[in-house]
Each structure stands twice: as structure tokens, then as C-alpha cells.
Amino acid sequence: MDKLLLRFIAGSLQPLSGVEDANFEALLNKAQPSYSSPSRKELSSKLLPSQTQQLQEHLNKKSSSVGYVCVTPDLCTNRQMRSCTGITCHFNDNFQLQSTLLACTRFKGSHTAQKIHATFTEIITSFNLQTKILTIVTDSGTNVLKALVTLPGVDDANTNQDSEGEEEDDTFHIPDNNDNLLQLLPGHVRCFVHTLQTTVKDGLQEAGPVSGVTGQASRLASHVRHSALPSDIVQVSADLGTKMQRDGTPVTRCFANLLNIDPAKLHQLNCPVKITKYELNLIKRVTDILTPSEVATLECQGENVVTSSKAIPCIRGLKAELEQPSQTHESKVITTLKSSIKKTLKIYEDKAMFQLASLLDPRFNMDWCSPQQVMFITSLLKSKVHDIKSTATEEKGSLQENKEAPTKKCRLFRFMTPSASTSSSLCTLTSTLSQVQSYLSQPTTEDDSDPLLFWEQNQSPLPQLAILALRYLCIPPSSAPVETLFSLAGKVFRPERCTMIDVRFEELMFIKCNQHLANYTLHDK
Known part of the structure; x- marks a missing residue:
């Protein structure tokens, strides 16, 4: 007791x-x-x-x-x-x-x-x-x-x-x-999450009219937090004011709360800063553009779940979202965000620990790699496997079969296509090189599957890879x-x-x- x-x-x-x-x-x-x-x-x-x-x-x-x-x-x-x-x-x-x-x-x-x-x-x-x-x-x-x-x-x-x-x-x-x-x-x-939020903030500040609208929304939020308003307005606006105090992704939540307020009630706020209908439409378009960054933040902040493998796929998913034809009319915002993401987040794409984490996550495997990277990433994995000195005799076994690669549910990961080397054939594994080739030939698993469960079930046929997975999948990117x-x-x-x-x-x-x-x-x- x-x-x-x-x-x-x-x-x-x-x-x-x-x-x-x-x-x-x-x-x-x-x-x-x-x-x-x-x-x-x-x-x-x-x-x-x-x-x-x-x-x-x-x-x-x-x-x-x-x-x-x-x-x-x-x-x-x-x-x-x-x-x-x-x-x-x-x-x-x-x-x-x-x-x-x-x-x-x-x-x-x-x-x-x-x-x-x-x-x-x-x-x-x-x-x-x-x-x-x-x-x-x-x-x-x-x-x-x-x-x-x-x-x-x-x-x-x-x-x-x-x-x-x-x-x-x-x-x-x-x-x-x-x-x-x-x-x-x-x-x-x-x-990674802090850097992503700073990247989005810096991109917005360089986006001309958008930075001005962001400042106006912030001043409106500050006014609301210090005003005596009807309770039905105060509740929405309090959330708005709190979330505007942070950088990056929470800006999208602030904008979403602002858009949820009845336009008629906005006029009741008696705020020196007036947001016009044009500015509200601009806020809506910017919210649509920034929503993927909020998704990336949530994906990389899970607790007691594997998140290290999501850093690079999220970066590439953000780039793919900014290339969508529906975004081309927002040329200034898109251009500045592309430049900011490319400049600031490249350090994560180049880090071997995040490359290996993404590669050793069966939800992603090689699908996130560009064609130019496949050979380099495969060689990196083989070199890491070669460096591991197994303390026990390798056991023969077969990989558990995945029938086909599932469709990605998260919008950021839909840019991925199944690797060309994917094959349903399974073989008995004895050498480290055959371990690498056999794992890379497997189709990816479901988005909500547990990558550590995959490695627990396949540690017998893939002993060296399982050791690497335990090492790199424990890194919190945030x-x-x-x-x-x-x-x-x-x-x-x-x-x-x-x-x-x-x-x-x-x-x-x-x-x-x-x-x-x-x-x-x-x-x-």
C-alpha cells in the first residue's frame, strides 16, 4: 500500500x-x-x-x-x-x-x-x-x-x-x-521538430504579404487574450492566442482556429487590427500549404514509438507536397518554403543514422530513396552489417512473408513507390549479404505496424540487421x-x-x- x-x-x-x-x-x-x-x-x-x-x-x-x-x-x-x-x-x-x-x-x-x-x-x-x-x-x-x-x-x-x-x-x-x-x-x-518549425517560420517571414497577415493574426490573438469578451468567443480565441505564441507548425492551428470563428463575431472583438475577407482567404490558402508540416511534426513526436525513421520520409514528403500542381499559384510562399526546407533540413537527409533508421524500418524500406541514392544506401547498410561481429552462431531461418506493399495512409508518405527490387521470393539465409538483399526485396508493411515487432519476429534469419535496427530505431528525432x-x-x-x-x-x-x-x-x- x-x-x-x-x-x-x-x-x-x-x-x-x-x-x-x-x-x-x-x-x-x-x-x-x-x-x-x-x-x-x-x-x-x-x-x-x-x-x-x-x-x-x-x-x-x-x-x-x-x-x-x-x-x-x-x-x-x-x-x-x-x-x-x-x-x-x-x-x-x-x-x-x-x-x-x-x-x-x-x-x-x-x-x-x-x-x-x-x-x-x-x-x-x-x-x-x-x-x-x-x-x-x-x-x-x-x-x-x-x-x-x-x-x-x-x-x-x-x-x-x-x-x-x-x-x-x-x-x-x-x-x-x-x-x-x-x-x-x-x-x-x-x-528535428524544432528545426522544422523554425524552417516554416523563416519561410513565412520571407513570403511577402503572408508574413504581414501572420503578424496581424498574432496581434489579434494578443488583443483577444487581454479583452473581456462573451464566453463563446473567449474560448475559441483563448486557444488562438495561446497557440500563436509558438513558432512554425502551431501557426497552422492558430490559423485554423481563426478561420473557425464566425466572421460576424470577429467584428465584435473591437480590435484595432482588422482582418479583411481577402486576408482571411489568404490565411486559408496558407493553412492548406502548411498543414503537411503539422503532419510531419505529429509524426515525429510520438512517445514510446519508433519515430527516428520518419525524419527523412517527412522531409521528402514535404517537398513532394510543395510540388503538387494545386500549389503552383502560391508561387512566393511555395518558393520560399522550398528554399528554406532545402537549406535547413538537408543536414538530416545527409546523416547516416537517419538514413539507416529509415532503411531499417519495414514500413519504408527502400521506398523513400531516390534512384540515385539506392546504390549508396545499400552499400552503407552492407558496410554496417559487415562491421558487426556476431557473438552467436547464425541461425538459419526464413523471413515472414508479406504478400504485397500496402498503400500509404499518411499523406506525407504517398510520394513513395514500391522499390523495383521488391520480390515475394523467400530464401534460407546464411550470409550477411543475403540478409541485406532478402530484407531489401521485401514489400513494406502497414503504416500503423510496429517495426520492432517485425525485427523481433525476424531476428533469427536476420541477426545482424536486427542488431542494427535496435540501435538506430531508438533515436528520438525530437x-x-x-x-x-x-x-x-x-x-x-x-x-x-x-x-x-x-x-x-x-x-x-x-x-x-x-x-x-x-x-x-x-x-x-
């Missing part, structure tokens, strides 16, 4: 004082008369630390059994000016994607790259992940990037581009005692997991809980975000 109580307190972010509330005690006495609930002091000084330690040990055990992990670190300051840093960890555990919290800790003092670097290093070493990190995914916060790019092996050619966040710090030097760790840390990838973490942290740091000590905050966050690891203890007596 104590563990279930902890699950309730941490899972719903309840104040610890709730266990001493008379109404809560009455409820427990009615539900379980024989149970004596712990006091607030016992909960904070004994039960929370004990459960946190159990979860940390269990996470350590899990992470020690996997070959590769990906992490998403970040730093955030809330409205109460309280800063915290967090790192989430992602890996494949027995063909199941796992997302866990390594730590969410208070961060005090200046946000220098040196301090951020020291914090990340301490967390990584506490879980013995020095040699296992395949990729680090972050947004474009300046000092977070500087803390990472000083690590050997972190390759980011665009580090000097404009970035958001903390004040820059040019005085960072690598601590001498971290040399061993720094030689082992991996490459860095910027959040930093959304750690950003969600900070949203939760903001709920903990409510004004009425301002006296909470740092250790208690860190324990609550760790239990809250790793509850799925606690399932193994829920039935313990």
Missing part, C-alpha cells in the same frame, strides 16, 4: 501534506481499515528516498543490459525564475522502446556551459552510460550546445548558427578530470521528451509549494517519470 500511495502522490503531483488531510485519511480508512497511512515526515524522509533508490538501481540494471542509448538533455527556467536541468534516456529493451528519466535537478547560479557540462557529465557517469550513448538530441539553446560541442566526437557543423536560450559563455574549458569520459561521448543532433519533463516540473513548482526542498523535488520527478519501472514492485508486500 505504501508503494501505491507513493505512486498516487508522485503520479498526480499531489502535495505531501495530503496524507495528513482528514478527508484523505477517512477515504483510506473506509477503503482499507487495516492500513495505517504514513505521516508526511515518514513519507518525505523514508518512503520517497527508498523508492527513488529502488528505481535508480532498477534503471541502472536495465541500462547495463542494453548496447546503446540516446539521451535528450536540456535546461529550463520557469515563470518563478527557478531553473532545472533534465536528461531523458531512450533505448530498446527486448524489442520494446523505453523512455526513462535519468535526472531532473535544480540548477542554481549562472547558466554557463562549464556548469551545464559538469551537470550532464555527473548524471551520465552515475548510470555508467559513458560508452553507450549513440546520440544526444537537444534544441538550439546556446550554452547547452557549447557544453556538448566541447566533447570529442560531437559533430555539429551548424553550432555557430543563431540559437535561442541562455546568454553565451566563451570562457568554457574542459575539466581535466573528465578526459576519459569526453573521449567517449557521441555525436549531437539538433531537434527533444519533446525533455520539454514535456519541464512542463511537469512547472506543475510541481507552484507558488503554494515554494518551500519544497530540491531533493524532494528531484525524488518526486524521478518517481513520476519512471512509474513504468515501478510496476515490478507494485505487488510487493
Whole structure:
């Protein structure tokens, strides 16, 4: 019962004082008369630390059994000016994607790259992940990037581009005692979703009249949020105002909400900014153009599902959508978006980790490749397979047969056509080269199928490919997991809980975000 109580307190972010509330005690006495609930002091000084330690040990055990992990670190300051840093960890555990919290800790003092670097290093070493990190995914916060790019092996050619966040710090030097760790840390990838949203925003700003309409809609939203309006208008407009504060794809949601407001009610807003009928029509056309970018954002932000394989197909799907004949009349918008996507998103198309992830996803296989790329991508996969030294004798087996390639349901993926090498013939597999050829000859699976289930079912005939799939399909192309973490942290740091000590905050966050690891203890007596 104590563990279930902890699950309730941490899972719903309840104040610890709730266990001493008379109404809560009455409820427990009615539900379980024989149970004596712990006091607030016992909960904070004994039960929370004990459960946190159990979860940390269990996470350590899990992470020690996997070959590769990906992490998403970040730093955030809330409205109460309280800063915290967090790192989430992602890996494949027995063909199941796992997302866990390594730590969410208070961060005090200046946000220098040196301090951020020291914090990340301490967390990584506490879980013995020095040699296992395949990729680090972050947004474009300046000092977070500087803390990472000083690590050997972190390759980011665009580090000097404009970035958001903390004040820059040019005085960072690598601590001498971290040399061993720094030689082992991996490459860095910027959040694909954040980059996509920035790309769309930049494209709109260069699109002449469209950028002006976007600004007017933003000012209208700001006016609405600070006006006393009838409740039926306020509800729609509040959503409009909230979503306009973000970049990129949410602009389409803002526009959609704006278009859903009755034109007659727009005149009731008494706003200095008036949107004409022509401008509303322009907003509608721009919304149609930007909708695919919203689809791409949603496709690449799933939780505990494979998303790394979708980055390149989404980019190519966006390009294909902009080539549709129905879009040619919006020449200025289309031209600027094409240029922005080509310039900014090319780094993802050129990264081997995303190429391999797309290739090893049976939903895509080779269908996303251009004819000029087929030979290069096939050679890349063969070289990776050749590098793997199998620790066990290969088993003979046959691939599970897929009758034919299904039609793609997602509009972004309809540009794909079945690979010319697709064949229904199956063969017994023994050599690594025959594994590659036999996999590439398979038709793709359904859009909503689980690629990890495919590899679990075919790990016997395709052992080396299955190892590669587990490695590259665990990469999150977005930093959304750690950003969600900070949203939760903001709920903990409510004004009425301002006296909470740092250790208690860190324990609550760790239990809250790793509850799925606690399932193994829920039935313990």
C-alpha cells in the first residue's frame, strides 16, 4: 500500500501534506481499515528516498543490459525564475522502446556551459552510460550546445548558427578530470521538430504579404487574450492566442482556429487590427500549404514509438507536397518554403543514422530513396552489417512473408513507390549479404505496424540487421521528451509549494517519470 500511495502522490503531483488531510485519511480508512497511512515526515524522509533508490538501481540494471542509448538533455527556467536541468534516456529493451528519466535537478547560479557540462557529465557517469550513448538530441539553446560541442566526437557543423536560450559563455574549458569520459561521448543532433518549425517560420517571414497577415493574426490573438469578451468567443480565441505564441507548425492551428470563428463575431472583438475577407482567404490558402508540416511534426513526436525513421520520409514528403500542381499559384510562399526546407533540413537527409533508421524500418524500406541514392544506401547498410561481429552462431531461418506493399495512409508518405527490387521470393539465409538483399526485396508493411515487432519476429534469419535496427530505431528525432519533463516540473513548482526542498523535488520527478519501472514492485508486500 505504501508503494501505491507513493505512486498516487508522485503520479498526480499531489502535495505531501495530503496524507495528513482528514478527508484523505477517512477515504483510506473506509477503503482499507487495516492500513495505517504514513505521516508526511515518514513519507518525505523514508518512503520517497527508498523508492527513488529502488528505481535508480532498477534503471541502472536495465541500462547495463542494453548496447546503446540516446539521451535528450536540456535546461529550463520557469515563470518563478527557478531553473532545472533534465536528461531523458531512450533505448530498446527486448524489442520494446523505453523512455526513462535519468535526472531532473535544480540548477542554481549562472547558466554557463562549464556548469551545464559538469551537470550532464555527473548524471551520465552515475548510470555508467559513458560508452553507450549513440546520440544526444537537444534544441538550439546556446550554452547547452557549447557544453556538448566541447566533447570529442560531437559533430555539429551548424553550432555557430543563431540559437535561442541562455546568454553565451566563451570562457568554457574542459575539466581535466573528465578526459576519459569526453573521449567517449557521441555525436549531437539538433531537434528535428524544432528545426522544422523554425524552417516554416523563416519561410513565412520571407513570403511577402503572408508574413504581414501572420503578424496581424498574432496581434489579434494578443488583443483577444487581454479583452473581456462573451464566453463563446473567449474560448475559441483563448486557444488562438495561446497557440500563436509558438513558432512554425502551431501557426497552422492558430490559423485554423481563426478561420473557425464566425466572421460576424470577429467584428465584435473591437480590435484595432482588422482582418479583411481577402486576408482571411489568404490565411486559408496558407493553412492548406502548411498543414503537411503539422503532419510531419505529429509524426515525429510520438512517445514510446519508433519515430527516428520518419525524419527523412517527412522531409521528402514535404517537398513532394510543395510540388503538387494545386500549389503552383502560391508561387512566393511555395518558393520560399522550398528554399528554406532545402537549406535547413538537408543536414538530416545527409546523416547516416537517419538514413539507416529509415532503411531499417519495414514500413519504408527502400521506398523513400531516390534512384540515385539506392546504390549508396545499400552499400552503407552492407558496410554496417559487415562491421558487426556476431557473438552467436547464425541461425538459419526464413523471413515472414508479406504478400504485397500496402498503400500509404499518411499523406506525407504517398510520394513513395514500391522499390523495383521488391520480390515475394523467400530464401534460407546464411550470409550477411543475403540478409541485406532478402530484407531489401521485401514489400513494406502497414503504416500503423510496429517495426520492432517485425525485427523481433525476424531476428533469427536476420541477426545482424536486427542488431542494427535496435540501435538506430531508438533515436528520438525530437527533444519533446525533455520539454514535456519541464512542463511537469512547472506543475510541481507552484507558488503554494515554494518551500519544497530540491531533493524532494528531484525524488518526486524521478518517481513520476519512471512509474513504468515501478510496476515490478507494485505487488510487493
